Amino acid sequence: MPPKSPGNDHPEATGTSLLQQAFDSEVFRQQGHQLVDRLADYLHQVLRRADFPVMPWREPAELRQEWQQLLADPLPISFVELTEKLLQQSIHLHHPRCCGHQVAPPAPITALAELFSALLNNSMAVYEVGPAGTVIEKAVLGWLAQRLGMAPGADGILTSGGSLGNLTGLLAARRERGGRDVWEESTCGLPMAVMVSAESHYSVARALKIMGLGSQGLIKLPVNERLQVRPELLETMLLAARAKGRQVIAIVANACSTSTGAYDPLPEIGEFAKKNGLWFHVDAAHGGAASFSPNYRHLLQGLEEADSLVIDFHKMMLCPALATAVLFRDGTVLKRIFSQKASYLLPEQQQVPWQDIARNTIECTKKMMGLKVMMLLKTVGEGIFSEYVTRVYDLSRDFATVLQGESDFRLAVEPQANIVCFRHQPDQVPAGQWGEYNARLRRQLVAHGRFYIVQTTIAGEIYLRLTLMNPFTNLNDLQELLAEIRHFGRLVCRQENQGKK
Secondary structure, three states: OOOOOOOOOOHHHHOOOHHHHHOOHHHHHHHHHHHHHHHHHHHHHHHOOOOOOOOOOOOHHHHHHHHHHHHHOOOOOOHHHHHHHHHHHOOOOOOOOEOOOOOOOOOHHHHHHHHHHHHHOOOOOOHHHOHHHHHHHHHHHHHHHHHOOOOOOOEEEEEOOHHHHHHHHHHHHHHHHOOOOHHHHOOOOOOEEEEEEOOOOHHHHHHHHHOOOOHHHEEEEOEOOOOOEOHHHHHHHHHHHHHOOOEEEEEEEEEOOOOOOOEOOHHHHHHHHHHOOOEEEEEOOOHHHHHHOOOOHHHHOOHHHOOEEEEEHHHHOOOOOOOEEEEEOOHHHHHHHOOOOEOOOEOOOOOOOOOOHHHHOOOOOOOOHHHHHHHHHHHOOOHHHHHHHHHHHHHHHHHHHHHHOOOOEEEOOOOOOOEEEEEEOOOOOOHHHHHHHHHHHHHHHHHHOOOEOEEEEEOOEEEEEEEOOOOOOOHHHHHHHHHHHHHHHHHHHHHHHHHHO
16 A cells, blocks of 8 residues: 655544554654655765754743744644754754764664664563563673673663763662661661762762762862872871761762863772772763773773773763663672562562563663664674774864964863863953853854854863764864854954943
């Protein structure tokens, strides 16, 4: 039979029911072809630096009102119109001039894996409702643990993002080093604390507060001029915390930090943790993939000794959000983090079956996260990770060299990863105003749309921040960015002078 048109006709007009319309396989086939064709054209354009805004800036209230009105409008809109509208209003991660946050431009095959997973919708709570997804997850985790140099017996889970991953690792720390079964007996009366870098991701502090440790349970560790934890101060910090009655259970290291891409000295921190009986957790959500690069895996020396670690596939491994690996050096920890009865789903057994994943994670229902990784590995190959990491890490160093040769720019810190922090410091702007000046020029640059960059605060000062996530960004793009920054800097200065008149 000929395919039905997926146009604007409502089911009432065609005589079909809403359910028949929604599940019509021929409509799905036609819409699927239209979508893939459009996205392939889009990918072709954007990777060749098509002349449209990288970040099509609109005021949030204005855009929200537009979509509220669209939803309230009783008239239908076609699938093609709706997807085109979304393309026009979204940030374009595949554009080589998109250098903002730590989110990967996904390899197209991983997007197809997401489509496949979404339609099958296997929920992954227990083996029976996600058999293939369950064993794929275990296979991917085993492969990753081996590539990171972890010992046999390591195991883990996939979860929805680094924030949940860090929380899971710290829950394990509380279970293994807390001295009490807090799952059954609560944390009341236990002044537990965790040592973390002053540059740690906010999700670590949030996890500790979710766990009930409060602000007093967060011991911030000083960093050096490269924004790395200072291992020579760890003993002093630990003794001071214990003198205040805190029960220190863990230490968290960055590999690398979100703000500047700094890698903490993992061997020294790991040795300190082992000596003092602390749980050693490494937040490698962004920088853990450097393990795949022969040029940069030295940054992760000592990672294999972590008691727990997290790595995001949606950051430096070219997968769409979300997919985070949480790995434990001792895989049996998984069976002890969560102990809860749910007889309708997880019948009590003396031998806990490995295949019922909901026993070992905060989530019950979750997507087949391992599928996109498996698809990328088997259709493209593991070498893509080495090529990708090496390319963007190399580019960050090349760009830092360019910045150091420009008299009106200042590099905040030598990049270790693919994150470069710097600011524009022209002579006509007083030193005390450099931070606000850079913030103002960034707002205008982003509104203009040719580039997307962000800002961060280092030692109380505002800096511009690039995360070079796109493997097709090159030095020519970054030279053009510097020209744009100078242009908008001059504009900010003119506006400032006019305001004084």
